[in-house]
Amino acid sequence: MKTAVIVFPGSNCDRDIAVALEAVTGTAPAMVWHGESALPGGLGLIALPGGFSYGDYLRCGAIAARSPVVRAVIEAAGRGVPVIGICNGFQVLTETGLLPGALMRNAGLDFVCRDVGLKVETSQSIFTSAYRAGEEISVPVAHHDGNYFADADTLDRLEGDGRVAFRYTSDVNGSARGIAGILNASGNVLGMMPHPERCVEAAHGNTDGRRLFEGLLEAVG
Amino acid sequence: MKLRVIVTLKNGVLDPQGKAIQHALAGLGFDGVEDVRAGKIFELEVAEGTSDAAIEEMCRKLLANTVIENYRIERA
Numbered sequence: 030m031k032t033a034v035i036v037f038p039g040s041n042c043d044r045d046i047a048v049a050l051e052a053v054t055g056t057a058p059a060m061v062w063h064g065e066s067a068l069p070g071g072l073g074l075i076a077l078p079g080g081f082s083y084g085d086y087l088r089c090g091a092i093a094a095r096s097p098v099v100r101a102v103i104e105a106a107g108r109g110v111p112v113i114g115i116c117n118g119f120q121v122l123t124e125t126g127l128l129p130g131a132l133m134r135n136a137g138l139d140f141v142c143r144d145v146g147l148k149v150e151t152s153q154s155i156f157t158s159a160y161r162a163g164e165e166i167s168v169p170v171a172h173h174d175g176n177y178f179a180d181a182d183t184l185d186r187l188e189g190d191g192r193v194a195f196r197y198t199s200d201v202n203g204s205a206r207g208i209a210g211i212l213n214a215s216g217n218v219l220g221m222m223p224h225p226e227r228c229v230e231a232a233h234g235n236t237d238g239r240r241l242f243e244g245l246l247e248a249v250g
Numbered sequence: 251m252k253l254r255v256i257v258t259l260k261n262g263v264l265d266p267q268g269k270a271i272q273h274a275l276a277g278l279g280f281d282g283v284e285d286v287r288a289g290k291i292f293e294l295e296v297a298e299g300t301s302d303a304a305i306e307e308m309c310r311k312l313l314a315n316t317v318i319e320n321y322r323i324e325r326a
Contacts, residue, residue: 131315138267
């Protein structure tokens with residue numbers, strides 16, 4: 030599977046996701062700079078990494094969402110190419126409108142950096158097929174603005190359509206209905222605040238994130 | 251032409267920063283501050299004749315996230 034990692038000024042998890050993708054797929058991803066206007070062809074996954082793109086100026090992810098390469102990402106997502114946004118990448122995806130809602134300042138105002146419990150809400154997606162629905166896993170978070178907000182109708186729709194991928198097992202940041210990760214309507218775009226790429230090797234202390242990438246590889250080929 | 255765009259959080263959207271500011275004001279001894287909502291002001295210098303539609307579009311496409319924020323345009 031060919032993959033690409035988008036690199037913005039201020040991204041700081043781009044190498045972590047690159048290492049994780051190479052470990053699972055056997056091929057190093059293409060690293061694509063934010064100013065590019067086109068993506069490599071034949072991609073099985075586009076990853077928007079964590080970090081502080083454009084210094085979090087204006088709103089987290091707001092400037093990155095309007096960068097040239099993200100226009101190509103939006104177009105690719107529309108064609109069904111799988112896209113994952115982790116942490117700042119999730120913020121970018123909500124700012125583009127590919128995913129609904131917004132990520133606000135954590136309710137407790139603190140930067141939260143620790144392992145958190147997640148409940149896998151659905152195994153019916155290319156990103157979660159290697160997990161069991163209802164399974165609890167442990168994945169690290171590291172964010173200041175992960176408090177998921179959407180209006181009640183949107184939340185009902187996400188839940189009703191099985192588009193909540195992950196939920197926190199206890200309150201982490203004030204997110205509406207404990208939401209930690211969501212899918213788009215077609216299921217090819219996932220945004221999540223926790224960092225699965227930080228728990229793929231035994232040396233990380235836990236490998237609960239690895240199956241996300243393995244399941245994707247299995248699903249996409 | 252000078253413009254001012256005021257961006258505020260929509261009613262019903264929790265504002266943890268506003269709450270922190272409210273508590274800090276109470277800590278300074280200012281009693282009776284019942285609520286604080288934090289927002290942003292943008293001062294823009296745009297070409298004469300920039301259309302209202304273009305200004306609205308700037309607000310909708312970038313300056314405000316209309317999922318959580320309202321905006322108001324003031325012409326100087």
